[in-house]
Amino acid sequence: MDCNTALSFIEPFLRNEMSDEDKERFIYHVKNCKDCRNELEFYYITHAVFNELDKDMDAEDADYIAALDRKLETTQKGVNRRRRLRQIAAGAIVLILLAVALLLFIKQV
Secondary structure, eight states: OOHHHHHHTHHHHHTTOSOHHHHHHHHHHHHHOHHHHHHHHHHHHHHHHHHHHHTTOOOTTOOHHHHHHHHHHHHHHHHHHHHHHHHHHHHHHHHHHHHHHHHHHHHHO
């Protein structure tokens, strides 16, 4: 992913409006590109402060960078979990198809 694409994904990432594939590519990019990470931090903090103003929360004690790190980590874990579930489901389907094929083969013999 290039920087322009990563920057265009910041808002969708903050709104949780991305596919797992795009999330994974985006997270990888911002973990390895200091400029894009800085932009993400700026947008994240801006969103967080406005959300706190809307809710009359105290922003003085907020650790926005730690919160962003948690969001990146949680998002990556969710992507990985869904990938593992898809792999397990695919494996189960393959096993079922093999079992059906074996039963059909045994019936023919």
